[in-house]
Amino acid sequence: MGLFGLNSLGLLTGIFGTCLSAAAQEASDEGAGILDPLGGRIFAQRCAACHIDPNSQIDAPRVGPSLKGIMGRTAGDLPGFERFSPALINSGIVWSEVELDVYLANPRAYVPGTIMAFAGLSDETERAAVIAYLGTGSQR
Numbered sequence: 522m523g524l525f526g527l528n529s530l531g532l533l534t535g536i537f538g539t540c541l542s543a544a545a546q547e548a549s550d551e552g553a554g555i556l557d558p559l560g561g562r563i564f565a566q567r568c569a570a571c572h573i574d575p576n577s578q579i580d581a582p583r584v585g586p587s588l589k590g591i592m593g594r595t596a597g598d599l600p601g602f603e604r605f606s607p608a609l610i611n612s613g614i615v616w617s618e619v620e621l622d623v624y625l626a627n628p629r630a631y632v633p634g635t636i637m638a639f640a641g642l643s644d645e646t647e648r649a650a651v652i653a654y655l656g657t658g659s660q661r
């Protein structure tokens with residue numbers, strides 16, 4: 522009985538230990554940024570036809586380049602994506618929240634000659650939300 526008690530204690534600590542490390546894993550996922558629900562919806566509606574969701578596990582181009590890790594990246598500079606316009610490549614933009622805000626408001630006004638066939642997101646709140654969503658995608 523004494524021995525059985527010890528064994529179950531060991532088993533319990535084992536299970537508890539596993540739970541703890543699962544909790545730690547979850548906490549570190551959260552540290553990578555809480556997904557912006559409005560941003561996720563706007564991304565799905567307005568961007569996902571051409572860009573894979575940067576918060577998904579998949580990192581691949583569609584018509585448009587992968588946006589994983591977009592924050593801090595130089596515009597038009599993603600190895601493996603061959604279709605960038607000279608306009609975007611030569612824009613000198615380094616993507617930040619501010620640059621994304623101006624570009625997404627009206628891509629063709631900010632980068633004349635960009636081949637991103639997207640009229641723009643005129644709503645400031647929607648832009649902020651989708652940029653926050655791109656930001657969490659930059660940390661995954």
Ligand code: HEC
Nearest residue numbers: 567568571584585586596597605606609635636637638639
């Ligand atoms: C019709 C297809 C299409 C839609 C819709 C679209 N994009 Fe794009 N996107 C592109 C293409 C194509 C490029 C490359 C543009 C170029 O080279 O001029 C691009 C480029 C970009 C870039 C620059 C990437 C880089 O590596 O420099 C960002 C950022 C971006 N898109 C974000 C978005 C977001 C956010 C949305 C939704 C609000 C969106 N796009 C909607 C096709 C699209």
